[in-house]
Amino acid sequence: MEHSTPAICILIILLLSPVLYCIRKCRNGTVYYLRKIKGIDEINFSVATSAEQGKPIIFTMGMTDVSPLLYACLGILSHVSKICAKVNIPVIVPLRDPESLALIDLTLKSAYEEKGKLHQYDSNRIKYLSSDQLAFASGYQGIVHREKIGTAFLFGSFAAESLILAEAGSQVGARQIAGTVSAEQIPFFITSCDYTLLGEELFAVSAYLTKDKTQLGSLRGQDIAKLVLLTLIIIGTVWETLSLHFQYFESGILKNIFSMSW
Amino acid sequence: MINFITKVITFIGGLYFFLEFILPKKFSIFQSEIFFGKYHDQISLSLVLISCVAVGLGVINILTIHGSVILSKKSGFSSSLVLILSFFFSLFIQSASWINKESHLSSWKDLDAISTYVSKAPDTSLEKLDNNLKIVLENNRTPEGVSKESYLLFISNLRKELEFNLNTNKDIFPTSLKEIISNKISEFKNISLREHEKMLANTFYERSEKVILNGLFFPLGASMFSLLAFYISYAAYRSFRIRSLEAACMMLAALLIILGQIPQGSMYISESLPEFRLWIMENLSTPALRAIAFGSAVAGLSLSLRMWLSMDKGSFN
Amino acid sequence: MKFTDRHVVFILVAICLSVPIVMGISTVPAPMKTANKAFDYIESLPEGDSKGVVVALDFGPGTSAENKPQAKLVMEHLMRKRIPFAVTSLYVLSTPFLKDLPQQVAKDLEKENPSLKREYGRDWVNLGYFQNGTIFLQSLARSEDWISQIKADVNGTPLEQLPVMKSFKNLKSVSSLVELTGLTGVFSSWLQFFQTTEYTPVMIHGCTSITIPDAFIFFSSGQIRGFFEGIAGAAWYEERIKQSYPQRVLNYAQSVNTGTSFAQLMIIFIIIIGNIKTYLGWRKKRSE
Structure with a gap:
């Protein structure tokens, strides 16, 4: 779709207004229920285990470029690096996209500064490996084996190299927690990692960890937006089914509504 | 203030x-027409x-990290x-190879200009074409990889093709003549390019580039990808256990x-197996993936909105 | 070095994959409805069609094992039917394939039958790598004149010189897009931007085995007419070409597909062995 249609404008309003409404309500004091995500405890537990073993942690964002997904991953990186700063173990961040280098550097520095450990921060732990997918995977494998990683965090968008990354950690006996929006890579992470966050749980973890009211309200708004989508799907399915039997219901009407231009 | x-x-x-996507391509307001996305390509290119520029950041990072390792041994x-x-x-090597290629391509610009002129026939003049060919002969600029004699002979032959029409009716540029000249230029260029490539293949730059790309980079990339075959097999062996329903x-x-x-x-086993497979892919796997995609898309949309309106506290100060 | 389960699995998989390829064994592949639809569409195009086909090779050396046979088969089919095509890419590592693959296929066809000689500039054009990605796709879809938009092919030859460009005046003169990639997100860009509200070319996709579930989303919604399901899809497409052109002796995908099929049987076998091992371990623990 190169350009919006009137129906798309209406859909955008329908999907985004619950988000804005819930953010406003949350900021005004409403408390929304958030179910426990097992991955959160796993994150804290894994970092603690690495600290006991004295092994470093690796945090990779795979193929994620500068996008909303990167910001969600930075939220988790911030939380992990704060714990690492507290327990004094290094966190290594191999990169594929040089554009995100400055953002990751700022995130780590802020986390260390908050814990009063800025003197321990070493920007050389952020390593740009390669923009090529497989060269990046090769470099990641090398780091994991050489540094004898204790815990590996794989959050973001991944392509075919996901299994190579996960297997590398598995070969050194590292605890691995993954979260990806790349649905076709989820099976690979499930087989190789100790815990996998599916799809939007990755975005939810960031809200869960920071307890930020904006993010919590946004989570609630997203759920309502998904209900809106579900309603549209049900309406469309029922309408199309009835159109097979009753002339009154014109087939393809919803599709035509969405493709009507200005 | 900076914030x-x-x-x-x-x-x-x-x-x-957002407005470029939402608003109609052209719309009227107060009786004047507005084309909102007029400079969209240029803005996107920026x-x-x-x-x-960010690529430079990555290079600096590599040089810093590895440079410090080398210096401190x-x-x-x-x-x-x-x-x-x-x-x-x-x-x-890549820069030298690119510069060589660019200079080679630009050495053909005289003939390319003639070819472009010919392609616009019959709206072009035979006489002007003949003059352009005369100028090319006088300029003495031969494309790289082509011998001066063969090039001059080729241009002279092109002029000979025009001679008959120039003498009979110089105001009309027949389509048949246009095709003959276009085909001759195209053939000459293709043959010369092939010869030049064969010659270049023995130069230091091309051979080094071949070793780096075809000898190292491509096989290494393919090998890394082929590791997946082994990893998938081992992951399947390790994790596919029937522990529950x-x-x-x-x-x-x-x-x-x-x-x-x-x-x-x-x-x-059964000829219906491909049909079963297709049924599973279309009716079980695809809806599950769609559901995950819906969730991720809505979450991404909401996060984009928060970033746009700077509502997030952010992970860094 | 301790010899573990991992080494046994790796050795078995290596043997299963390499023996058919080295010995040139190939079996008739399993039928694929998705590849059938892709084949039927291209077969339905009139021979010597005035409309062109854009073939986007968005793959690099990593996924070339699956995407290269797909590319060669599509180009072979188009060349046999004398349908003009333009090769291009949004991925920089595919530039050698843009140049070499059509030439290889043309050479193979000429060897089979000299009357099948195909020439660059007349039967296909290499538009090269589009570095601006989706921005360029958007402007290309909107453009009324591709010759002035793109200007020259990868060799710097002005596009007006090339007879094949008669079939690529603008988007409406393109009958279909065949997009082959192993990367995620690239096909979505072509799908989203290589169309206008008035016209959408028929889309055919070629993917690697990992991204097949993703491609099914587009197939079942009708956004793509057909697609190659990795090397298995390419093998079945090759089978259909063999059935239509019995004199064909080439083998681009079927021996590789045979190798992967043996490896998949091996995977089933080792999964069964793994489960038996686990079950025996449980029994032993219970008896203790």
């Missing part, structure tokens, strides 16, 4: 792209320029040395899909 300026710039940038400094040397060598269902689905896509399944 405020950042928020304003973020908002204006996001607002432009974002590409920012990405290009830490363990593994020989690997860092190899990386830095091969980085500069590849950069040198769900695991058994998953195993059955996996078996049907594998047997449905290999020749032996439809040959020795």
